[in-house]
Amino acid sequence: MADAPSGDQLVEMLAALANPIRLRIVATLAGGRDYVSHLAREIGISRPLLHMHLQKLEAAGLIAGRLELSDDGKAMKYYEVTAFDLHLTAAALAAAAQTLTPKES
Amino acid sequence: MADAPSGDQLVEMLAALANPIRLRIVATLAGGRDYVSHLAREIGISRPLLHMHLQKLEAAGLIAGRLELSDDGKAMKYYEVTAFDLHLTAAALAAAAQTLTPKES
DNA sequence: GACACCTGTAAGAACTTTCTTTCATGTGTC
């Protein structure tokens, strides 16, 4: 990702990372891509719950999933981390805040 | 802050930043310290609401408040940003995830 | 068919966060 997400994108990325389970997911995927069911066993959470967390991370652009067919014909969804690189300082946040969509009302 | 918050601290910091209003608060304070009531008018939110957001940011160590007495004797609480500098990559998050407190149950 | 594995989704409970309103404190000035 180019080094300047919009304010709204930044908030979404930060929200995605601000959760222990999702931090563990990213950490695990940083060690290599993995498919959903295996990742759920690895981390120790239910598959539907993992599914929800994966969607948040993917929506934020931090991970990417790809459906593949294994040798024996099973559909496997592999996820891997994207090459994000966020640098958070007060100045960087001030710049991002200028591109936040104004609150309506 | 030293450049390696624990996993739990990191989650708290990210959660604190993952909100448009709090991003605006940090952005405003990055331009110079300010006191609560003025900051509330500046950003356009109620003082109690601002108070809540300030507490989250301060608890995360991103801003610091100091009570002062103005020339005419009023108690004013000034907030300013701390010198945080977070660098988020998959590898950095993987390291932080190792210091998360295990989920109990 | 029954079982192993894979995928996804939907409903509802439980919990947390966000926000408003209301109250109580203080100062100094007219």
Next chain:
DNA sequence: GACACATGAAAGAAAGTTCTTACAGGTGTC
């Protein structure tokens, strides 16, 4: 005293997030 300004905090509504349980589909093997 009434008003301007400052501070904090509590109660409850509203909204969003997290998590479980239960269901749907698919593949292949015994």
